Amino acid sequence: MPTMIFVNLPVSDLARSRVFFEALGYSINEGFSDENAISVVISETITAMMLTREFFAEFTSKSIIDATTSTEVQLALSAESKGDVDSIVEQAIASGATPAGEQDHGFMYSKSFDDLDGHHWDFVWMDPEAAAGGAPEMTVEEMRANTTHS
Template sequence: MPTTVFINLAVNDLARSRAFYEALGYSINEAFSDENAASVVISDTITAMLLTREFFAEFTSKTIIDATTSTEVQLALSAESKDEVDELHGKALAAGATPAGEQDHGFMYSKSFDDLDGHHWDFVWMDPDAAAGGPPELSLDEMRENTTHS
């Protein structure tokens, strides 16, 4: 059985955040959703749990950061093609996301956004040959030249 990934995110407005992820084409698992949480099904093995900040706080003794001013993680989801990256990124922006940069290294292509609560996401396509055998030789300077941040 493959490992299942649960991404738990603190959100300010659960209904608004739920609608945002539905606008991206993801479904909600109602069995694990209520007034405190929405279970967003990204794939068979990835679920994003949108939790009210108060409910999220029940699972940690640490301070919950403001994702609009601090970054703890960068969440990346694979896409089947560059066109799918563009399509998904476009849906995110149309639903209220903020663009957060893009990269085109030839073998790897990505577009980033910050969701309604500032959580940083990327949609990424990687050439199947590069994914199997590693990226072509590129210097860090060359990769930085092909990266833009919004």
């Protein structure tokens, strides 16, 4: 059985989050969803659990950040093509997300958005040859020159 990942994120409005993630084409696992959480199925091995802030707090003794003003994690998901990157990010923005930058290094292409609660999502396509053989040599300055932030 492959390792699975369950990303848990605090949200302010479960119903709004459900509509947003369904608009991106993801399904909701109703068996693990209730008034405290929704289970967003991203793939066979990736699930994002959107928890009310109150419910999320039951699982940690730490304070919960405001993701609209602070960043604790950037969630990056692979895409099959540059077109798929563009499509999912365009749909996210049309559904209320905020654009959060893009990168085009030729061998790697990504676009980012912040979801309705400020959580940062990156969608990335990498040339299969580059992925198999490693990234081409680029200086930090060259990478920064090909990066934009919204």
